[in-house]
Amino acid sequence: MWTSSSIYSECSMLRRLLCTSLPRLPLKPQSSSLTILNSSLTQNQKQKQKPLSSHTIKSFSTSKMGDAPRPLSVPIPTLEKAERSDLLRALEASMGSPFSSEPLSPNPNSLIIVISGPSGVGKDALIARLRDNSRLALHFVVTVTTRPRRPAEVDGKDYIFVSKEEFLGMVEREELLEYALVYGDYKGVPKQQIRECLAKGCDVVLRVDIQGAATLKKVLGKSAVFVFVAAESEMALVERLVDRKTETVESLLVRIGTAREEMKHVKNFDYVVVNAKGKLDNAVKLMESIIDAEKARVSQRTPLL
Ligand SMILES: Nc1ncnc2c1ncn2[C@@H]1O[C@H](COP(=O)(O)OP(=O)(O)OP(=O)(O)O)[C@@H](O)[C@H]1O
Numbered sequence: 459m460w461t462s463s464s465i466y467s468e469c470s471m472l473r474r475l476l477c478t479s480l481p482r483l484p485l486k487p488q489s490s491s492l493t494i495l496n497s498s499l500t501q502n503q504k505q506k507q508k509p510l511s512s513h514t515i516k517s518f519s520t521s522k523m524g525d526a527p528r529p530l531s532v533p534i535p536t537l538e539k540a541e542r543s544d545l546l547r548a549l550e551a552s553m554g555s556p557f558s559s560e561p562l563s564p565n566p567n568s569l570i571i572v573i574s575g576p577s578g579v580g581k582d583a584l585i586a587r588l589r590d591n592s593r594l595a596l597h598f599v600v601t602v603t604t605r606p607r608r609p610a611e612v613d614g615k616d617y618i619f620v621s622k623e624e625f626l627g628m629v630e631r632e633e634l635l636e637y638a639l640v641y642g643d644y645k646g647v648p649k650q651q652i653r654e655c656l657a658k659g660c661d662v663v664l665r666v667d668i669q670g671a672a673t674l675k676k677v678l679g680k681s682a683v684f685v686f687v688a689a690e691s692e693m694a695l696v697e698r699l700v701d702r703k704t705e706t707v708e709s710l711l712v713r714i715g716t717a718r719e720e721m722k723h724v725k726n727f728d729y730v731v732v733n734a735k736g737k738l739d740n741a742v743k744l745m746e747s748i749i750d751a752e753k754a755r756v757s758q759r760t761p762l763l
Contacts, residue, residue, distance in 0.1 A: 566753040569661040570652065570678060570761045571596075573745075574671035575687030576717035577641075578699035580733040580741070581665055582616070584687060587742045588663070594749055597655040598663045602628065605643035608704060618648075635763075636666065636673040641709060645670065649763070656761055661749070668720040675726060681762040683752050685745065686727040690734040692717070698735075 534548045550556050575581055589598055602618045604625050613619050620628075625644045628634055637646030647664055655662045664682075666674060671684060689695035696714055699705060705713065724730055729748050733741040752759070 566755075567758040567760055568656050568659055569749065569752055569759065570656075570682035570763070571661065571663045571749065571752075572671055572674050572678075572682050572684045573663060573665050573687060574668055574684070574727070576668070576689075576695065576720045577713040578695055578702065578717070579687045579689050580698065580738065581687050583738055584731075584733060584741055584745065585663065585665055587738055588745060592742065592746060594746055595660060596663050596749075597651075597660045598665070599647060599651045599655075601645050601665060602634070602637075602648055603643060603645045605640075605645070635664075635677065636670050638667065638669045638673070640667050640669070641712065647674075652763055656763060662761075668723050672723070672726070678762055681759050683729070683748070683759065684727040685748060686724045686730045687741070688721070688724065688730055688732050690732055694735050 534552055535545055537545070540548070546557070573581055573585065585598055588594075588596060600614060600616070600618050602620055602625060604620060604622050605617070607613060607617070607619050611617060622644065625637075625646065628646065628648070629637060633648055633650065634646035635649045635652065637644060645667070647666065647670070652662050652664075664674070671686075674682065675684060689698065692714075695717060696710075699710055699713060731741050731744050731748070
């Protein structure tokens with residue numbers, strides 16, 4: 459029969475047993491039990507407890523951690539008094555092997571980043587800002603096009619401007635990763651530039667329209683990162699196209715109608731970047747964050763090309 463006094467005496471015996479066995483507990487694996495037991499001590503008992511000496515730690519070092527047997531009698535100096543290098547050496551000796559300075563995770567793979575979105579949304583503006591100001595070292599693949607050069611554009615930098623015959627020759631020789639007829643002009647992505655860049659270990663940015671992105675998705679699948687650039691509203695997009703003053707009324711109508719359809723494709727992309735009016739810098743920062751996050755992925759993409 460349990461009486462209240464017998465329960466009390468059982469409890470105090472158990473407490474005495476636990477307190478006297480405390481210094482023998484292994485240091486790491488059971489540190490949570492150490493905390494629990496410690497909290498059950500009276501204030502008086504806590505004051506009587508001495509800090510762990512190097513001798514105490516030495517006896518812990520004879521215990522096993524996981525499967526790795528640890529050598530006996532490796533003296534580990536106290537944390538307060540030891541030289542850092544001595545402490546590191548003692549810890550290495552105690553663990554049974556030297557600490558490696560090799561990176562714990564491998565270098566991230568090169569990325570293929572596909573930037574797409576409706577006409578007038580600001581793809582070129584975003585890419586120009588990334589090219590000129592970004593902290594990231596990116597290679598921007600220069601698209602080949604048969605479209606006439608706009609006054610501010612530089613051949614070989616903004617686009618490679620070629621005749622229709624030259625373009626079709628490239629198609630024939632299978633030099634393009636993808637190509638499309640966009641608003642009456644051909645645009646294509648040259649394979650060679652991408653291959654050269656990936657071989658050097660750099661990250662490649664491709665700028666394509668929505669059709670091009672759909673084709674690249676079939677070719678590259680999950681090996682590339684697909685980013686959809688959007689305006690904050692349809693009105694903002696139309697204003698931007700009108701203000702750019704590069705389109706006729708007919709081509710404006712075609713682009714606006716196409717943009718309505720293209721917005722439906724956003725679900726096929728990995729990320730969406732809203733390029734709001736006057737907030738191009740925010741869009742650039744978001745692009746950089748996406749690239750940073752992709753570099754930090756545990757399961758890296760491997761470019762297929
Ligand atoms: N955040 C922004 N705020 C205001 N204007 C912008 C912004 N981003 C781009 N623009 C302007 O909007 C216009 C369209 O941008 P841009 O030419 O870069 O679009 P695009 O998506 O490359 O178009 P396209 O596919 O037709 O070549 C340009 O005049 C550009 O300067």
